[in-house]
Amino acid sequence: MQHDQPRPRRANKSGIRQVLFNSLSFLLIFLPIVLSGFLICRRYGNVQWVFIWLFICSAVFYGAWEPRYIFLLISSILFNYFVAIQLARSKSKPLLAFGIVVNLGSLAYFKYLNFILQTWSSVLGADFQPVAITLPLGISFITFIQIAFLVDVFRNSSDDLGFPKYALFVAYFPHLIAGPIIHHKEVMSQFTNARLAAISANDVVGGIALILCGLFKKVIIADTMASYSTPAFHLAGQLQPISFFDAWGALLAFTFQIYFDFSGYSDIAIGLSRLFGVRLPVNFDSPYKATSIIDFWRRWHITLSRFLRDYLYVPLGGNRHGVLRRYSNLMIVMLLGGLWHGASWMFVIWGGLHGTYLIINHAFHFLKRKIGEQSLSVLIASRLFSLLVFPAVMLSWVFFRSESWQGAKTMLRGMLGYNGILLPERYQAVLGSLNDWVMSTLHMHTGDLVTFGSFRAVLWMILVTAFVFLLPNSQQLLSEFDRSSGLAEDGHLRSRMLAFRPTAISAVVAAGVGIVVLAAIYAGVPSEFIYFQF
Template sequence: MLFNSLQFLLLFLPITCAGFLVCRRFGNIQWVFIWLFICSATFYAAWEPRYLILLFGSIAGNYAAALHIARQKSKLVLGAAIAANLAVLGYFKYTNFILQTLAYLFHIEVPAVAIELPLGISFVSFIQIAFLVDVYRNRTDDLGLPKYALFVSYFPHLIAGPIIHHKEVMSQFTNERLKSISYAEVATGVAYILCGLFKKVIIADTMASYAAPGFRLANQAQPISFFDGWGAALAFTYQIYFDFSGYSDIAIGLSLLFGVRLPVNFDSPYKSASIIDFWRRWHITLSRFLRDYLYIPLGGNRDGWVRRYVNLMIVMLLGGLWHGASWLFVVWGGLHGIYLIINHLFRYLRERFAPTSRIVAGIAALCSLLVFPAVLLSWVFFRSESWMGAKIMLKAMMGGFGILVPEQYQAMLGSFAPSVMRTLHMQTGNLVTFGSETAVLWLVLVTLFVFILPNSQQLLLGTYDDKPGHPVRRGLARALAFRPTPISAIAGAFVGVLVLAIIYLGVPSEFIYFQF
């Protein structure tokens, strides 16, 4: 069941909210735990009912291990429980990857194993591993089973995160909080959901239609032109941005309906001034998990700069592998590891030798312009389905297969068209990506959306100017800020009807992070 399906929006969500209101009105927080757990289990079972046994077994096993660790602080039990979680994750997600790698290395035929990936297994595994470590470190609150079961299975974050911490989220489920949910919060939650659906259904899926032809041809070992290579890569760069941003908005909005604020997981990463900043804005909770439960335990930056960069590369390689069982994901993670090492090294050298140099500051400003192209280049490996596909895409982006220009674009050059075409060795031909004026208009509008407009939390989190710890909104963010008014209700209804109509007329597409 997808968040952008009619089944979820018109059946599951209304029933879940109605039951929640009954529990809130006539029961207490324990009723809410049980009801939301039942709904979350139903949501999980809609994907594959037989894996409910896996979910319940995982919850029971990890909860038992957590109780034992809380009593005795046993490293042996902690290690065994973490190993069990990784073993389950490894079996379902990486069995065929390991078999294919062995087959390639030893030149043998190894048949693939028919394994269907359980819903959200990476997120379920990671949050339970983090919970076990936090129990060992005395960083959790009470360990009631209903509360823990809901923590693991809570459906707003189940598909693609955020990777929540028990204490920061479940501490919000109290009788006092239950009674204090306001209409403004619910309205904000609905606004988040509509914003996320708009990003996914209208923008991300449209960008997918432009990215798919170029990558499909490349994966079929068909040469593509220069503009098609860059167009497909750019379209996917925007597709994954709005796909993941849309999911993150929907998850926050769904949870707000129950009075619980999930951590922000996406914060305009393409506006980043450095790769370090990018990873503080993209999949924020994954970066936090990798830092707290992998990078720091490996030694972090405590043992010198060489060890620091080695640890950083290990973390990014494993982070890439977490995204998918393919060496292409490892390359993607390795590229970001190289980017981060260069970024950290530059900062270190600048702070040590030229902290006040205007020339170095100017170089840093120019380097910030390379962040988006560097991220775009890495997405080629993320999106490609084979080494051949990635190779052809990169060759096309370097002009290795020539440059095709449609006739309508040549007309824009006027009398200079012949000389420009001849000088740059261009040829007349059709593009498979942004070959029409409509497609180019979409590209321009989406680019403005990414780099000019405020992000969702800047628009929807309410007016916090007088509250410590919250950002002060100015300019465009203040002008466009959401307020629950009749006008915003009409605008929301229009977006809702539009999204539902588009979903009804087509087949809902999966979120890119759907089975990570």
């Protein structure tokens, strides 16, 4: 059962290169021009000038991917603005429903038409001929923020409805590719003449620090992890047997790849916006440190979780109609959340797994209240479940990354050892006198590995694992420097020691990171950006 879906793609088209934050054209040409124009508008104009300038720049940014889709972006903005104006005058539920249906219809056509036709053809046993559709950049994010805006206007919880402000709200390039999913009032209310005049050195320094941190995560760590994960998943997609260590190594590499890809992007987006004096909501908070799946979804893609809760889970009834209804709503939300990530049954399975995890987590909380949270059995079970969170999340990534059900099965078979356990001779030397006993006891064979074929790969994996679980995240590192970072300060000694401070040493370190990142980009290191077309 094969399924077309947006997979992590190598940035090998000039258009993709131009719209990605980790490109020389963006960092050395586009961004300096945008900042120069912004400073001129701020110095000699007013906030309306800023709206118009940043919208023009955002439209150019969007058009670099596919110029004809600028008209789609503008048409979407005009339609939703017109509906919002009418909703502000008359709180009409049919009009709100019409606006939502049109937005979802556009999303369904561009993102899900081929998926729907392919599924229908499979049911009927007919041949499937895909429709030639190029997926517009960030269409899911654009759709979601505009649906949220219409609902907010209907609920009287939106900001003022000036058109330049609204147009920029939708097209604002820092969040355009992959979020965060913003609300009009929380972000656009910051675009005022007073706020523009009050942009501080802290905003600029903090923004640059976040951008550099995000670029390092994306270019140096995520892309390195991709070089270890991609070959094995590619072989699994071709139904080639994957050995035990290769399967687990590739899955672990992808687990860290998507972590640093998304974390890096979030840092860059927030940092870019801070250069304009605007704070985007935190979207990523060390999710692999979560002690439960509930906690994981409070930390991973925070604004998507918020959107699904406020605009889907609560309208469905939330937890107001009994336990069974609550669990059904959770599963529906997670299935749709999975489908939101891409037009594939693999994403639906991924969402279904997380829906199952959440139901188990909520059921366990219910039992804890019944039995007593201080019961020894409950404490032991709580600790066990907390240890299972990361493996459970890892397991779900198999389906998120696999291109087909058969590819996922091939990977799972490798993880279970059905395809044998290979160990290169260079690793056998490390075992010394225990080599023969270990090889025979575990039924291992000598062979080459795709993922962990070198000591360098193993060292990278160890360092990245320590990075994820032992170090504070970006916002925590900036918390002492910027008390309004959005996250609580990490009280650990290592966080205080590593905390960012604007000193000569930090300037040298930042310059070094910048040079390393630019050199890696210039060298043409293969780059995959997982969320750029969601």
